[in-house]
């Protein structure tokens with residue numbers, strides 16, 4: 001039953017240290033995936049998925065929404081966190097309890113007890129969507145970790161170094177996997193390779209990623 005599209009994945013709950021500060025909790029969110037998807041649906045009724053524009057004028061291939069006190073946005077003015085959804089002008093939807101609990105529990109399991117995210121970015125990848133190598137540095141306090149949750153279709157994640165040119169390693173991320181990035185890993189370059197077409201029993205043609213951050 002468990003996905004094994006990369007042929008070498010552990011089919012159980014395991015913890016692996018990818019690199020200093022980067023902990024992969026395989027299948028940590030598996031039992032919660034249905035609830036998380038329901039809550040993604042609720043959030044995105046209020047704050048629909050949209051493809052934002054980069055400051056350089058390119059439309060992102062990943063569709064995004066946010067929940068929590070702060071949401072991440074990009075437009076011609078730059079990248080930033082803000083408390084209103086620019087599409088509706090209203091505050092972002094509250095972070096569902098299922099999201100908060102998972103983020104806290106995963107952070108604790110990875111050694112970051114006390115993590116209280118104030119921002120959750122919801123990324124939706126369709127076939128062909130990707131995210132180029134970048135750093136997450138729009139947050140105030142880099143001593144706070146980032147928790148990311150993968151739901152639906154598998155993808156190859158790229159995990160690089162502190163310089164854009166450092167050669168990235170490829171890490172398969174599949175349904176239910178959670179990664180906690182903190183400490184020395186927090187400012188590493190990372191990205192997502194192009195999503196291949198497929199069908200997942202819970203998400204159909206999509207991969208979702210929830211990224212929990214302490215933005216301020």
Ligand code: MD3
Nearest residue numbers: 123136146148181185186188190209211
């Ligand atoms: C490594 N999202 O939204 S999450 C992003 O799968 C983002 O949608 C990807 O990168 C996605 O900014 C990857 C994994 C991730 C998130 C933050 C990191 C990896 C990270 C911060 C530092 C190092």
Ligand code: FE
Nearest residue numbers: 134135136190
């Ligand atoms: Fe990122």
